Amino acid sequence: MRNSTKVIIVLGVSFLLVSAETWLEGVVPVSGLLAVVSMACAVKVKCADSVTRRLAEKFGKLWLAAEVVLFVLVGAAVDISYTLAAGGAAVFMILLALVFRSAGVLLCLVRTELDRRERLFCVIAYLPKATVQAAIGSVPLAMGLPCGQIVLSVAVAAIVITAPAGAFGMDLTFRRLLSHYTPEKMCDILGALSEVPHELSASHPVDTRST
Secondary structure, eight states: OOHHHHHHHHHHHHHHHHHHHHHTTTTSOOOHHHHHHHHHHHHHHHSOHHHHHHHHHHHHHHHHHHHHHHHHHHHHHOOHHHHHHHHHHHHHHHHHHHHHHHHHHHHHTTTSSOOHHHHHHHHHHTOOOOHHHHHHTTHHHHTTOTTHHHHHHHHHHHHHHHHHHHHHHHHHHHHHHSOSOOHHHHHHHHHHHHHSOOOSOOOOOOOOTTO
16 A cells, blocks of 8 residues: 555544544543544554654655644734733743753653753753644634633744744754764664653754764
8 A cells, every 4th residue: 555545544534533522522522632643653553663654754744734834824813912911921831831841851861871961952852832832722712712812822922932942942052962973872862852752842853963
């Protein structure tokens, strides 16, 4: 079976699972997003590495166009007045979430061979938060909840604050924190990063120019 056909099948099943959440509402509690994530995990476990790698490449190409549509739609739905009204409280909440996120990254790296500088770079690499916020930040608004606008506004504020901070942080520190590394060492760092659980976030890729 061609990889393109597999991608179409996976997408079709994903849309079906998300729609099932609405169809089964009031009958059986179902989370469409969790079902899609579970399906992806099952594909990763059951299929050969070569198959999952090719599927990931295909979906990566689709994402290039999909991410533009996603962020344009989110930006169009944002009411700036709500974002400004959130003020310092929203910024404080975002910074507090980053503290816990960073602590989680460090906890996941406890048993790895990375030194302190490498672990610090991993923390910086996981500062950006964008994809998940853009994907589900508008859900409360779509459901008609009173808090929908403020949730979406804070989600967008998180994107605006963390994405540039993480990108600039990595560009400014990778030479100092990841210097004198062979390609094999960089592979070890990338492998450690892959073990850290992360959301449909848009983390900036690790820059390997130091190699």
